[in-house]
Amino acid sequence: MSKKTKRIIGIIISLAIVAALCGGAVGIQYIFQFGGERSREIWTGLDEFKLDYCQSIEMRAGAEDFRVLQITDIQMNFSRKTDNAAFDLIEKLVDETKPDLIIMTGDNVAGLINGMNARRLVKFMDSLGVKYAPVLGNHDGEGLWNSEVIGDIFAGGINSLFKKGPGNIRGVGNYVINVTKDGEVVYSLIAMDSNRYRDYPEDMSGYVTYNGSGYDCIYPDQIAWYEWVVKGLNRVCEREVDNLVFMHIPLVQYIDLLSGWDLGKDGPMNGNNLGLFEDGLYRDGIGSGRVDTGMFAKALELGCTRAFVSGHEHTNNFIAVYKGSGIYLEYGTKTGRNSYSDADMQGGTLITIKSGEPYPIFKIIYESSL
Numbered sequence: 001m002s003k004k005t006k007r008i009i010g011i012i013i014s015l016a017i018v019a020a021l022c023g024g025a026v027g028i029q030y031i032f033q034f035g036g037e038r039s040r041e042i043w044t045g046l047d048e049f050k051l052d053y054c055q056s057i058e059m060r061a062g063a064e065d066f067r068v069l070q071i072t073d074i075q076m077n078f079s080r081k082t083d084n085a086a087f088d089l090i091e092k093l094v095d096e097t098k099p100d101l102i103i104m105t106g107d108n109v110a111g112l113i114n115g116m117n118a119r120r121l122v123k124f125m126d127s128l129g130v131k132y133a134p135v136l137g138n139h140d141g142e143g144l145w146n147s148e149v150i151g152d153i154f155a156g157g158i159n160s161l162f163k164k165g166p167g168n169i170r171g172v173g174n175y176v177i178n179v180t181k182d183g184e185v186v187y188s189l190i191a192m193d194s195n196r197y198r199d200y201p202e203d204m205s206g207y208v209t210y211n212g213s214g215y216d217c218i219y220p221d222q223i224a225w226y227e228w229v230v231k232g233l234n235r236v237c238e239r240e241v242d243n244l245v246f247m248h249i250p251l252v253q254y255i256d257l258l259s260g261w262d263l264g265k266d267g268p269m270n271g272n273n274l275g276l277f278e279d280g281l282y283r284d285g286i287g288s289g290r291v292d293t294g295m296f297a298k299a300l301e302l303g304c305t306r307a308f309v310s311g312h313e314h315t316n317n318f319i320a321v322y323k324g325s326g327i328y329l330e331y332g333t334k335t336g337r338n339s340y341s342d343a344d345m346q347g348g349t350l351i352t353i354k355s356g357e358p359y360p361i362f363k364i365i366y367e368s369s370l
């Protein structure tokens with residue numbers, strides 16, 4: 001190794017240490033990150049939709065339902081004790097629910113060494129022998145490795161269905177999984193990257209997380225891709241195919257849904273909310289992006305999305321129907337103790353899709369019940 005190379009490596013390590021000391025994983029992304037490549041898949045709305053664009057997973061022979069275990073916000077952070085406890089919890093959830101697929105709704109990893117955490121997580125997930133489908137959260141690409149690298153690591157898992165998706169639209173990890181029965185599509189699961197942070201104008205300065213930014217959202221090019229997928233599926237299958245959309249950061253409609261509900265109480269406390277509450281707890285704020293880019297309206301227009309399934313808030317896991325829409329807005333149940341959490345609301349959420357029925361059935365599984 002030449003002197004110059006050693007000096008450059010020394011500078012990088014020093015900057016990393018300074019960044020880590022100043023702001024940890026959050027700080028370092030503004031100074032230095034190992035970057036990966038954008039996906040080479042290029043999508044245009046003029047492309048012909050074909051079924052093989054999607055991945056598929058066949059229902060078990062003779063089964064009438066398809067079991068999706070949602071785990072979320074594991075935030076692996078190289079804290080061996082809590083990381084391993086999260087692994088133990090996931091193993092128990094898998095034993096209990098016997099899922100056909102595990103979806104991971106983001107913030108799967110966090111921290112300065114996010115890439116190493118992602119590799120360890122993938123190794124663990126592969127050991128379960130169940131297909132899994134992650135989406136990225138705001139924390140996954142925070143640290144020494146950016147979202148592209150984390151996406152590559154997730155895509156490399158033996159049982160992982162993660163795909164980076166089109167490289168010319170926003171996000172890393174817009175992809176589709178179809179549930180099939182005897183080879184015919186019965187349901188569709190659409191993964192979307194809700195991105196990370198965005199700057200807000202000054203009149204919204206009350207809503208910032210740090211560095212003048214707030215949480216991000218789904219962008220119009222992603223919505224156009226979603227529309228292309230839904231319409232393409234309907235055309236190819238010659239009927240309307242029900243779907244659920246999973247992402248990390250909740251849509252802004254979650255805020256509307258809860259207007260009039262009292263934060264800190266376990267459920268709706270008065271009648272002027274916009275939603276029909278089914279299950280779960282509401283103890284956290286709603287960390288959605290503060291702009292409505294039209295995703296929910298597009299879902300309403302297309303009429304095939306039965307649920308939005310999110311993560312992000314660790315002490316919300318409610319399941320509610322947005323008034324008049326027939327669309328569920330759902331939060332997963334925090335999996336593991338990393339970052340903030342409530343001891344009595346750890347676990348996962350089982351989402352059961354029944355063949356021929358548009359709506360899935362949600363069941364919260366708490367760690368204490370395992």
Ligand SMILES: [Fe+2]
Pocket residue numbers: 107137138139248311312313
């Ligand atoms: Fe998050």
